[in-house]
Amino acid sequence: MEKKVRIEGVITRMLEMPTLKESVLIEGLPGVGNVGKLAAEHLIDEIKAKKFAEIYSDSFPPQVFINPEGTVRLVKNELYYHRGKKRDLVILTGDYQGLTSVGQYHLVNTVLDLAEKLGTKMIYTLGGYGIGREIRHPRITGAATDIELVEELKKFGVVFKDEPSGGIVGASGLLLGMGKLRGMKGVCLMGETSGYMVDPNSAREVIKVLSQSLGLEISLSELESKAKEIDKISKKIRHIEKAMDEKKPDDLRYIG
Amino acid sequence: MEKKVRIEGVITRMLEMPTLKESVLIEGLPGVGNVGKLAAEHLIDEIKAKKFAEIYSDSFPPQVFINPEGTVRLVKNELYYHRGKKRDLVILTGDYQGLTSVGQYHLVNTVLDLAEKLGTKMIYTLGGYGIGREIRHPRITGAATDIELVEELKKFGVVFKDEPSGGIVGASGLLLGMGKLRGMKGVCLMGETSGYMVDPNSAREVIKVLSQSLGLEISLSELESKAKEIDKISKKIRHIEKAMDEKKPDDLRYIG
């Protein structure tokens, strides 16, 4: 079965329309430290979730990516599903978030329309929380649609900050906000991250809390090896920066 | 009763559809010194106005705010009503104005469509008028749809400047302009403000004129205590700035 629906600049290409029970929607799109996307992709790989829909939108850049073998693929979002023991999962990931406010609202509505058809009552959105400095043991900060969910997440070590902030901008926030208007519940899990590099270390912590909360068993070894790789690159960069810093006064003297 | 209407990127969530007589629409959205929003919120609190509608729009940022207890709320505008002795009030406030020109026109049309159903014939829009310096005794500058309203406001000390200006940009101007096209009358009350900080002092002066004009009795003590708070913060900032100014020559010498 393949069906294409084209509404107001969005094409939803349905590869399959799965019948799910009490499905939970999990979102991990590109963002700060790519934490959400890394976590969602890891989850898809580990539970071997199956792709059932692709979303193309004129709110994405007019762009194709080139695969290593020379073939192209249009930028898109993707939806996967997995039939779990307790609850079925629907996972949203992709190349981009909508470029404009209008595009963001439109895409989130498209996803929620589809999620409603799949019986979604609960949403997890995954992301990074930029703190502007490197962090070895990132905490998970959270937000939720309901106070009961806040209390539940605290049990898993999720931190709820009392200080004022700019809130959550983008799909991770909007899915909760627009979902709430449709009677869905949801939580956002944000892994602390420097914001300077992709951060599999932070994604691992997000997956830890997510799998505890959903009662899933997810191997973290893949994210751990990615984290080690990034760690090596970080060290190299720091090394180069240090070398450059030591040379700087001299260089500047020349300008003066 | 709850009804949701979704038109071209705007969702109007009706909590209640009040029956009002000769209702007056009062707008106070974020803007210069947040004067309008502060005034509208103060009015809502003091007269215990009741929320009856929420407006969500893809012209707002794709954002949720996080409440102190960890729950999220989607950015929105809100409409309140109050049954008065003489005239009923409808009050518009919210988190944002529309981000784009198209969004501004669209939102104002949404509000006016609703106001028409509530029998609105008269609009008050509240805002700040940035003058670029701190001011102890802010005056209220005004503008109106009709010369009779200009004359009436002059009685309450409202100043009408004869000099050319850029007019009124945003919801405060557009509600009057678009309202006039529908046969509604209206005035804009702008409290002078520095434009550098939120200004409850200026909001208090706006409320004074508004309550005189509408024949309302509104306590100002809440705004006054907020003004004192802001005053303290301002003094601290000035103190720090002064200290930094005194240190500056030295620092600059180092660079030179």
Added chain:
Amino acid sequence: MEKKVRIEGVITRMLEMPTLKESVLIEGLPGVGNVGKLAAEHLIDEIKAKKFAEIYSDSFPPQVFINPEGTVRLVKNELYYHRGKKRDLVILTGDYQGLTSVGQYHLVNTVLDLAEKLGTKMIYTLGGYGIGREIRHPRITGAATDIELVEELKKFGVVFKDEPSGGIVGASGLLLGMGKLRGMKGVCLMGETSGYMVDPNSAREVIKVLSQSLGLEISLSELESKAKEIDKISKKIRHIEKAMDEKKPDDLRYIG
């Protein structure tokens, strides 16, 4: 008779629907040196043209202007008509051009839809041509939909430049281009101007050619007195600039 039509973010408020014969559309909207707007407004005043339509659009800024007496008016475009001996005139002027490309196309289509109903076969668009320096005797550069019109305009001293240029951007170009697609003919008259100030002197030269081409007799005294006023202001500014230039070396020495 008053009729309002609201289509896709544009409100056309018809004050009257005149019956015209072989009407000529003349456009003068804000632009370089405000030459087109000055010329169109002068024409409206001199021939006592009658306003018959107002166009409001969400492609304009969300703004009201404040009249000297304190009343507001929503930014708009306006259409006037005049029954001439030979040919009837329709004149378009206003506060703004559309802010975006989409807005420009949309507004021009709105105007051309209306012009078609008024039997328009011929369009004159008026504007300025920025040359980056002050000019005492501005020439009129032209462009037209047909080679016959080019030849005709040359008789009135209009210059057609052979050099490559960026073409004509905005309503003056688009009305000709979109009009041509509907089978209308048209010319653009651009008065040379510095581009730094509003330029009634250039507008006068535009009106000269326009009135010759249309066989109209238009007094130019009003534009001439405006030009003298601007001339005085220019001289003052040059005087101040000269004084500042002479002081500059000293000021810079201090920084050095």
Added chain:
Amino acid sequence: MEKKVRIEGVITRMLEMPTLKESVLIEGLPGVGNVGKLAAEHLIDEIKAKKFAEIYSDSFPPQVFINPEGTVRLVKNELYYHRGKKRDLVILTGDYQGLTSVGQYHLVNTVLDLAEKLGTKMIYTLGGYGIGREIRHPRITGAATDIELVEELKKFGVVFKDEPSGGIVGASGLLLGMGKLRGMKGVCLMGETSGYMVDPNSAREVIKVLSQSLGLEISLSELESKAKEIDKISKKIRHIEKAMDEKKPDDLRYIG
């Protein structure tokens, strides 16, 4: 026959509706080094392709160009056709690509709707690949919808880079990506170019591969003489830059 279709801000003006068999769509719009546009225009000239459609869009700038004789033409895209021995060709070129993401998607959809009616199963998109330095012997880098096409192009010397890149942004990428969703196949041929100047030399290499792949015989002399012209201009510029470089230290000393 002339037909105009106006859909959502796009006007397609059909001068003729040719009946074609197995038509191949070739796109060359403005872009890096104008390589694609130069190649498409050269092809149109050499095979004497016939224009059958013009596309006007509110995603283009609101602009007319002025022809040397003083007449104007609205910015547009154009479609040409040519009945070949083996396969018929449809060629897309024009003044601009869509200015916004939404505009790009919309225009590409318009073209593909038309191409589908003309039986298009295969698309060639032509463009430049900026490498930031001058290049005497530009290679052709490629991308394709299918691995078979990749292999086929390698026979003609097309290079497929294994390194990560930003993909292909604009009509050249989007036509392949959106075409693939409709079951069309396609390749993108990108001539290496400095990115600093229009590059007929690179366009010639693109045409070489294109004509080999399509089994066409195309004279390259016209592009070669254009390339020589550009080469002369480049040399002059380099000469001036060198002279300026040699003077620079002196000028800078003055500032110091």
